Amino acid sequence: MVQRVVLYDSWDCEPPRVPPRSYLYSLAPIGVGTPWVEGFSNYLTRLVTAHLLSPEDLVAHLSNSYPSLLNLMSKGGILNGYRNWANSQSDRARALVDSISRATGREDIALLTCIPLECIALIPCRRTLAWCPACYEAQRKARSNVYDLLLWSIAIVTVCPLHRCHLQEQCPCCGSKVMPFTTLYRPGHCSTCQRWLGKELEHGIPLVESTDEALWNSKAIFELLRSAKRELSSLSEIFRWNIRNLVQDRTGGNIEQLARECRLSWQTIRELISLEGRIPEVGTLLKFCHHFQVQPHLFLSEGRSRRHEAAPQGKNRVEQVRLSLANAANETPPRMP
Ligand SMILES: [Zn+2]
Ligand SMILES: [Zn+2]
Numbered sequence: 001m002v003q004r005v006v007l008y009d010s011w012d013c014e015p016p017r018v019p020p021r022s023y024l025y026s027l028a029p030i031g032v033g034t035p036w037v038e039g040f041s042n043y044l045t046r047l048v049t050a051h052l053l054s055p056e057d058l059v060a061h062l063s064n065s066y067p068s069l070l071n072l073m074s075k076g077g078i079l080n081g082y083r084n085w086a087n088s089q090s091d092r093a094r095a096l097v098d099s100i101s102r103a104t105g106r107e108d109i110a111l112l113t114c115i116p117l118e119c120i121a122l123i124p125c126r127r128t129l130a131w132c133p134a135c136y137e138a139q140r141k142a143r144s145n146v147y148d149l150l151l152w153s154i155a156i157v158t159v160c161p162l163h164r165c166h167l168q169e170q171c172p173c174c175g176s177k178v179m180p181f182t183t184l185y186r187p188g189h190c191s192t193c194q195r196w197l198g199k200e201l202e203h204g205i206p207l208v209e210s211t212d213e214a215l216w217n218s219k220a221i222f223e224l225l226r227s228a229k230r231e232l233s234s235l236s237e238i239f240r241w242n243i244r245n246l247v248q249d250r251t252g253g254n255i256e257q258l259a260r261e262c263r264l265s266w267q268t269i270r271e272l273i274s275l276e277g278r279i280p281e282v283g284t285l286l287k288f289c290h291h292f293q294v295q296p297h298l299f300l301s302e303g304r305s306r307r308h309e310a311a312p313q314g315k316n317r318v319e320q321v322r323l324s325l326a327n328a329a330n331e332t333p334p335r336m337p
Pocket of ligand 1: 132134135161163
């Protein structure tokens with residue numbers, strides 16, 4: 001009698017493929033790609049909490065692996081320069097972003113800073129925390145993460161674009177400035193007395209007028225953050241081209257008159273409309289944009305400057321819009337880099 005031979009599957013002796021591990025926990029940032037994105041200093045606070053470390057310990061650990069950070073520490077006080085400055089466009093912020101990106105294996109860390117916007121404006125940041133008490137309160141009520149927005153760390157933003165109230169910069173309980181990314185700091189709480197910093201809008205928070213220039217500026221930055229992305233530098237030429245186009249259309253190229261109206265020097269205006277000019281400081285850019293009532297993020301779209309001219313009034317409105325659209329369609333597009 002012939003016995004049947006049973007063939008069993010052979011064993012796969014290949015070791016399983018393990019994806020590369022990051023040095024730090026790959027914590028997902030909050031609100032990337034939206035104007036509500038968290039600031040890098042807030043991300044660092046969450047990162048050290050997740051690892052049960054102090055900010056100093058985190059930087060010390062990273063310095064062992066990334067000598068560029070060690071060099072910065074030896075130049076004196078990396079943390080002093082990395083409280084809210086972590087959100088800025090400085091070289092030191094860039095070095096920390098690079099180290100944290102590699103240590104967490106994440107490619108979106110730079111989007112928690114003002115670095116993606118450096119191709120269109122130089123944006124100074126605050127050294128200490130500013131916050132909207134109504135936003136904190138809304139975050140707590142929604143039982144979501146309580147966190148600090150990147151928007152609040154930008155010095156020219158002094159009003160919350162959502163709640164129309166002034167940002168606070170001193171604890172109402174102890175009067176201290178609040179220092180983010182310190183051992184005692186928890187988002188939403190004072191770093192000195194630990195009191196809650198949120199407040200209902202109805203509880204006596206004064207609102208600014210809807211026509212206030214500070215509110216306009218805050219909304220402009222809010223929209224710029226919505227546009228911030230890694231490949232933004234490819235749009236910098238279109239941005240300049242749209243500004244130049246708008247000046248030509250509205251003033252016929254009379255730079256001196258425009259400079260008087262905007263309360264800027266004619267050299268500044270000339271720099272602004274030059275394709276090779278220096279990157280403007282954000283205050284200058286916003287002053288210029290406010291004069292024309294055109295939000296700066298609109299300059300990032302090809303041919304948008306013509307479409308966002310003041311709306312024509314009266315019977316000729318339809319004809320004027322049709323003419324403007326026809327002109328825009330016949331424009332020579334800018335050369336892509
Ligand atoms: Zn708010
Ligand atoms: Zn306090």
